[in-house]
Amino acid sequence: MKISVELSLYPLADEFLPIIQDIVERLNHSATINCYTNTMSTQLFGELDEVMKVVTDIISYSFRTYGKQVFVAKFLNSDVEPKNNH
Numbered sequence: 001m002k003i004s005v006e007l008s009l010y011p012l013a014d015e016f017l018p019i020i021q022d023i024v025e026r027l028n029h030s031a032t033i034n035c036y037t038n039t040m041s042t043q044l045f046g047e048l049d050e051v052m053k054v055v056t057d058i059i060s061y062s063f064r065t066y067g068k069q070v071f072v073a074k075f076l077n078s079d080v081e082p083k084n085n086h
Contacts, residue, residue: 007044019069
């Protein structure tokens with residue numbers, strides 16, 4: 001099953017921009033899913049199991065590396081990936 005996820009990160013740190021940049025860069029280099037980043041969030045597209053593994057791995061990495069932060073996610077059980085951005 002294909003899914004779409006919108007993921008936003010809000011680090012609870014004074015120097016938040018490098019944290020966000022690291023996480024976005026890691027998400028955008030995922031080989032198993034497609035990612036699109038804008039100023040508000042990163043959208044993830046792909047097979048359910050692959051997207052969920054990437055989300056789980058990035059949240060775990062981020063919590064262990066950067067401490068307290070808030071992730072906000074929206075999940076849709078459909079592929080709404082923009083087809084003209086490849």
